[in-house]
Amino acid sequence: MNRDTLTVELERLRQENEVLSGQVKRLVKAESRLYDYQEKLDLQLKEYSGLYDLNSRLYTCRDLPAIFDLATEYVINRLDYERVLFFQKTENSGAYAVCACDGYHYPQEKEGVSSLTLSRQAAILTPLFAGANYSICTTDSQSPDLVEHRDLLLMHEYFICPLGNRTDPVAFLAVGNSAENAEFYRRISDSEEALFGLGNLVGLLSSTIENQILYTGMKKALEQERLAEAKYRGIFENAMEGIFQTTPDGKFLSCNPATAAILGYSTPEEVLEGVVNVGLQLYVDPQRRDELYAMMFQRQNVKNFEVEFCRKDGSRIWVDLSTRPAFNEEGELIYIDGVIQDITERKHNEEALRKLSQVVEQSPVSIVITDTQGRIEFVNPKFVQLTGYSPGEVLGQNPSILNSGKAPIDKSRKLWETIRAGKVWEGEFLNRKKDGELFSEHATISPIRNKDGVITHFLAIKEDITERKLLQAQLFQSQKMESIGRLAGGVAHDFNNMLSVILGSAQLAMRCVTEGTPVWQDLEQIVQAGKRSSQITRQLLAFSRKEIIAPREVNLNEHFTEMQKTLGRLIGEDIRMNFNPEPGLWTIDADTTQLDQILVNLAVNARDAMGNGGVLTIETANVRVDGSYSQFHLDASLGEYVQLAVSDNGCGMDRETLAQIFEPFFTTKEVGKGTGLGLATVYGIVRQHNGFINVYSEPGEGTTFQINFPRCSGAAVDAAKDEEVSLSGSGTVLLVEDDPLVRRTTLNTLKEIGYHVIEAAGADEAIALCRKEDAELDVILTDVVMPGMNGKEMVDAIESFRPGLKVLFMSGYTKDLVAQRGVVEGGRHFIQKPFDIQSLARKLRETMQR
Numbered sequence: 001m002n003r004d005t006l007t008v009e010l011e012r013l014r015q016e017n018e019v020l021s022g023q024v025k026r027l028v029k030a031e032s033r034l035y036d037y038q039e040k041l042d043l044q045l046k047e048y049s050g051l052y053d054l055n056s057r058l059y060t061c062r063d064l065p066a067i068f069d070l071a072t073e074y075v076i077n078r079l080d081y082e083r084v085l086f087f088q089k090t091e092n093s094g095a096y097a098v099c100a101c102d103g104y105h106y107p108q109e110k111e112g113v114s115s116l117t118l119s120r121q122a123a124i125l126t127p128l129f130a131g132a133n134y135s136i137c138t139t140d141s142q143s144p145d146l147v148e149h150r151d152l153l154l155m156h157e158y159f160i161c162p163l164g165n166r167t168d169p170v171a172f173l174a175v176g177n178s179a180e181n182a183e184f185y186r187r188i189s190d191s192e193e194a195l196f197g198l199g200n201l202v203g204l205l206s207s208t209i210e211n212q213i214l215y216t217g218m219k220k221a222l223e224q225e226r227l228a229e230a231k232y233r234g235i236f237e238n239a240m241e242g243i244f245q246t247t248p249d250g251k252f253l254s255c256n257p258a259t260a261a262i263l264g265y266s267t268p269e270e271v272l273e274g275v276v277n278v279g280l281q282l283y284v285d286p287q288r289r290d291e292l293y294a295m296m297f298q299r300q301n302v303k304n305f306e307v308e309f310c311r312k313d314g315s316r317i318w319v320d321l322s323t324r325p326a327f328n329e330e331g332e333l334i335y336i337d338g339v340i341q342d343i344t345e346r347k348h349n350e351e352a353l354r355k356l357s358q359v360v361e362q363s364p365v366s367i368v369i370t371d372t373q374g375r376i377e378f379v380n381p382k383f384v385q386l387t388g389y390s391p392g393e394v395l396g397q398n399p400s401i402l403n404s405g406k407a408p409i410d411k412s413r414k415l416w417e418t419i420r421a422g423k424v425w426e427g428e429f430l431n432r433k434k435d436g437e438l439f440s441e442h443a444t445i446s447p448i449r450n451k452d453g454v455i456t457h458f459l460a461i462k463e464d465i466t467e468r469k470l471l472q473a474q475l476f477q478s479q480k481m482e483s484i485g486r487l488a489g490g491v492a493h494d495f496n497n498m499l500s501v502i503l504g505s506a507q508l509a510m511r512c513v514t515e516g517t518p519v520w521q522d523l524e525q526i527v528q529a530g531k532r533s534s535q536i537t538r539q540l541l542a543f544s545r546k547e548i549i550a551p552r553e554v555n556l557n558e559h560f561t562e563m564q565k566t567l568g569r570l571i572g573e574d575i576r577m578n579f580n581p582e583p584g585l586w587t588i589d590a591d592t593t594q595l596d597q598i599l600v601n602l603a604v605n606a607r608d609a610m611g612n613g614g615v616l617t618i619e620t621a622n623v624r625v626d627g628s629y630s631q632f633h634l635d636a637s638l639g640e641y642v643q644l645a646v647s648d649n650g651c652g653m654d655r656e657t658l659a660q661i662f663e664p665f666f667t668t669k670e671v672g673k674g675t676g677l678g679l680a681t682v683y684g685i686v687r688q689h690n691g692f693i694n695v696y697s698e699p700g701e702g703t704t705f706q707i708n709f710p711r712c713s714g715a716a717v718d719a720a721k722d723e724e725v726s727l728s729g730s731g732t733v734l735l736v737e738d739d740p741l742v743r744r745t746t747l748n749t750l751k752e753i754g755y756h757v758i759e760a761a762g763a764d765e766a767i768a769l770c771r772k773e774d775a776e777l778d779v780i781l782t783d784v785v786m787p788g789m790n791g792k793e794m795v796d797a798i799e800s801f802r803p804g805l806k807v808l809f810m811s812g813y814t815k816d817l818v819a820q821r822g823v824v825e826g827g828r829h830f831i832q833k834p835f836d837i838q839s840l841a842r843k844l845r846e847t848m849q850r
Contacts, residue, residue, distance in 0.1 A: 050078035051200050058208045064088065067212065068100035068171070071205055075175055076102050079197045080186040083155055085174040087118055095119045096172055109154055116152065118172075124149045124160065125172070134161035134202075136190050139182070154178065157188040161202055164209045171209065173202065242340035248333045250278035262319065262342045264311035274312070284308040284316060296325040296336065306343065318347040366441070366462040369448075372420075372455060374398045386464055388434035399460070402431040404438055415445065419458055422447050428465070435761050437740055439466045466740060551589045551689070553712050556620050556644055557581040559595060567603045574613035575606075582621045588642050588709040594685045601682050602646040602705055609650025609703060619645040619832075623708065626749075626837045636692045641708040645832065649702040658695060682707075696811065698785050704811075706832075729844055731778035732756045736766045736794065738786045746781070746840075753841045762786060763794035770798045770805075777805060779848055784811040808847045 054074045061067045068086040075084040083103030087096035097117045104110040118125055123145035127135055137146035138157050150156055158176030162169035175198060177185050188194070236243055242259030246252050252275055255268045263282070265271045275281050279289040288307045295302050305321040323338040360367055366383040370376050376394050384390060387402060394401065400412070407430060418425040424446040432438055441462045448457040506526040513520045560579060568577060606616050621643045625636050653661070662683040682705075686693050690710050697703035733755045737743035743759060750757045758777070760766035763786060769775055780798070784791040795807050808829045829847040831840065 050074060051204060054078075054201075055204055055208075058204070061208075061212070063216075064171075064209065064212060065099065067205070067208055071173070071201065072100050072102045074201065079175070079201070081175045081188075082177040082181050082185040083175070085113060085116075085153060087116075087172040087174070089168075089170055090117070096125075099171070104154065113154055122149075128160070128162050128169075128172070131166075134159060134195075134198075136188060137176075138188055138190075139179075157182060159188050159198060161198075163202065163206050164213070170213065173205065244338050244340065246278060246336050246338070248336065250280075251276055252278075253335060259340060262317070262340055263309070264313050264315070282309045284310055292321065292323065296323060297333065299325065299327070301325075306347075317342055317344045319343060364463075366460075366464070368399060368460040368462065370399065370458050370460070372457065374400075374416075374458075377457070383462075386433070386439070387431075393434075402429075402433075404430050404432040406430050406438075419445050419447055420455070422449075422455060429462075435765055437761050439464060439740070440468075441465060467744070551591050553587050554590045554592060554595065555585060555587050556595075556642055556709075557585050559592060560599070560618060560620070563596060563599055567599060570600065571603050571607040571616060575610055576615050578615060578617045580617065580619040582619075584622070585620050586622050586640065586642050587712040588689075589712050590689055590709060591685075594689075598644075598682050598685055598707065599646075601679065605679065606646065606648035606650060606703070609648050609652070611650075614649045614702075617645075617647040619643075619647070621645070621832070622711075624838055625708075636708070637690075640711040641691070642711055644707045644709070645704055646707070647702065647704040652699045652701045652703055653697040654699050658697060661695065662693075696785075701785050729753045729755050729841055729848075731848065732758065732776055733844070734766060734769065734777050734780045734782075735759045736763065736780065736782035736786075736791070738762055738783060742783075749837050749840055750781070752837060753844070755844070763789035763791075763797075766794060767797055770802055777802075779806040779808060779844065781808045781810060781844070784809050806847050808844060 051074075054070060057070050058067055061070065068088075072084050072086065075081050081103070084101065085098055086100040088099035089095075090097050095117050096119075098114055101110065101113055104113060120129065124135065126145070135146060136159050137143065137150065137155075141147060141157075150158070153174055153176065155174070155176030156179035158174055160172055160174040162172055164170035176188055186194070236256050239256060239258050242256060242262045244252060244255035244259045252272045255271050257268060260266065260268050260271045263271060263275070265274060279286050283289045285308065292302060292305055292307070301322075301324045303322045305323070307319060307321060309317055309319050311317060320341040320343045321338060323336050325333055326335050326337065328334050360380050363380055363382055366386055367378075367380040368376060368383060369378040376397050376399060379389075379391055379394055383394075387394075389401070411427075415425050415427070424444065426444045427442075429441045429443055430438060431441055442465045443460055443462040445458055445460045447455040448459050450456050506523045510520055510523045510527070513523070560581075564577070564579065571577065603616065610616075623641045623643045625638055625641060661679050663680060683693060686707055686709075691708050693708070694706040695703065696706070733750055735743065735746055735750065735757050737746060737759075738761060740761070743761070747757050747759055758769060758775070760769055766780070766782070770777065780795065782791040782794065786794075789797075791809055791811075798805060806829075808831060810831045829843065831843045
């Protein structure tokens with residue numbers, strides 16, 4: 001072999017060796033890869049074996065905590081990650097809280113993560129709710145949202161993904177390692193190999209959790225259905241209300257024992273057999289059944305339909321029906337479900353309560369209920385009407401809002417001591433209404449106890465006794481005057497006897513001595529003093545109505561004309577005297593001498609009251625007294641009277657003086673200028689003639705005496721009576737009167753005539769009422785003299801914003817007197833107190849027509 005051949009052969013062998021060496025290297029590499037594949041396959045087989053075992057164990061789990069515990073063990077022992085966390089959705093679905101954890105070796109670490117909660121808006125969860133399958137944070141991760149949760153999870157690298165429904169996960173799985181121990185465990189990465197085991201686990205857990213939720217839901221639904229059936233059966237059998245089902249033609253399909261008991265049957269079976277037509281057998285009024293069915297055919301569920309039923313024994317009961325109709329697809333009524341309650345006792349109680357409510361609402365006395373602290377909880381309409389306070393103004397308030405301040409301080413204390421001790425308190429109050437008017441009440445206050453005997457409220461029943469007190473005062477005054485009269489009569493009778501002896505003896509003695517001697521002069525003084533004393537006794541006898549009188553038929557107009565000159569000289573030139581006679585004045589039966597005495601006494605009193613001159617007005621009128629007036633004036637009887645009114649515009653009198661003016665020897669004059677018998681004599685003469693006196697006076701406003709004599713019997717005026725019968729009225733009257741008794745009497749009179757009345761206790765209240773836009777008024781009937789603003793001033797104020805409103809003035813003073821004072825202008829309508837119903841009706845009609 002030559003050198004070249006050898007060289008070629010060697011080159012060939014070298015090349016073959018290189019090829020063989022390359023093949024060996026490739027074979028070694030292939031064997032290495034095969035080994036790696038075998039390791040991976042073994043690992044996957046191991047994981048599949050563990051996953052299969054986990055799946056078998058998960059199949060036996062009946063709740064989510066057990067599933068999470070098994071999965072936690074699998075992640076640590078089979079997948080070789082250091083730490084694992086499960087987050088489960090909380091009840092409010094707004095956050096996820098740790099429900100299982102493992103791999104945290106220190107107690108403080110485990111305690112820290114066990115209380116960990118992530119909100120749905122947490123940055124770590126945001127990508128997952130946005131659709132990402134998972135989030136991975138590795139050791140070199142740069143994502144701020146992921147890095148910031150390393151300390152929170154106590155994992156330097158971690159993997160987190162949702163479990164179950166992707167849009168609303170039931171839980172989240174977090175797997176990872178701590179920075180210290182990461183090299184000893186499987187690392188977190190996004191490689192296919194790294195995600196293989198976790199992906200299988202997540203898929204298995206998601207399906208298991210969904211199945212568990214479905215199973216739990218079905219189990220719960222079945223359990224709820226079973227419980228509902230048992231509950232319904234228990235309710236149906238043991239319900240206090242009757243439950244039933246009937247056919248449209250009125251036959252029972254089913255009912256419970258309560259239905260049978262309500263209808264008077266022993267068992268439901270008896271009802272099903274015995275009641276074959278509900279309408280004919282049960283309904284007392286079959287028409288009510290038709291009403292019920294009409295509503296159900298309109299597909300209405302009927303509630304609380306009250307109807308009267310007949311029971312098996314024929315007795316009647318009231319029942320409350322609530323029914324629901326059931327229709328098929330063709331719209332036919334196929335059956336009726338219903339509930340029935342026996343409300344017989346309730347109906348009886350309601351009727352009793354209705355009657356009690358009517359009694360309370362229509363009670364003529366005030367009823368007030370307070371709590372134990374005295375706060376008002378209820379008042380009836382009479383309280384509102386009497387006090388002027390609305391319920392809204394007094395509820396929650398103390399009854400002391402009515403306090404007038406005139407009761408003793410310790411009265412309230414004794415009251416509360418009595419009722420809080422469980423006793424009944426009874427007494428009287430002087431209270432004040434909302435408008436400031438005083439009124440008297442008689443109250444009975446008693447405690448209200450509950451079933452345990454504990455006091456819970458107080459009940460006050462209060463009666464308005466204002467009128468009664470006024471009548472009692474009038475009666476007391478009348479009785480006092482009667483007693484004084486009897487005393488005065490007796491004294492005068494005995495005194496007259498003594499005067500007869502004194503005068504007779506003195507005159508006999510004068511015959512025995514020479515005229516003009518000192519003894520004769522002394523006897524003359526005795527005789528003069530006796531005569532003056534006899535005049536005083538005559539006045540006392542007149543007051544006591546024991547003076548002998550000689551009545552005859554008298555026309556007061558004619559009699560006064562005869563007396564006018566005498567009275568003129570008596571009162572002096574600085575006083576002008578006016579006489580306003582009534583045309584067609586009736587006659588009276590009277591003693592003319594005593595009539596003169598009345599006129600003289602009243603004229604002298606008027607003169608003394610007008611020290612600087614003034615006007616004395618004498619008027620006559622025909623008046624009629626009806627029951628409404630005589631009810632509140634004890635001296636006045638029903639009938640026809642001739643009125644003599646004597647008025648002055650002098651100094652007037654206050655109420656205290658008015659209460660005593662007719663008492664003998666009472667006088668407001670200086671010593672030596674009056675005996676105090678003038679008005680007492682007038683009173684006695686008038687009462688002896690079966691008449692009565694009214695006095696109207698206010699300080700600074702003058703005085704009017706109205707003397708009423710009975711009309712002479714036998715004279716009848718048919719035309720006047722015919723006119724009386726036909727009198728009536730309609731419309732709205734604003735009544736303004738400060739005296740409560742006069743206001744109430746006038747109110748009743750106006751209502752009797754036919755008017756609607758709005759009342760006011762003074763000028764301010766009347767002006768406020770007139771300012772209301774909805775106040776419809778036809779005429780104002782107002783007193784002239786009132787505290788504060790008088791009637792004319794009030795009317796001027798009202799006419800400034802309601803011009804043209806008709807006004808009728810009234811007063812106990814004569815019209816001339818109030819006109820002279822500038823209180824009532826000429827042309828104004830006026831009626832003088834007292835007036836009867838016919839006079840008021842006539843005057844109101846005249847006012848409204850003009």
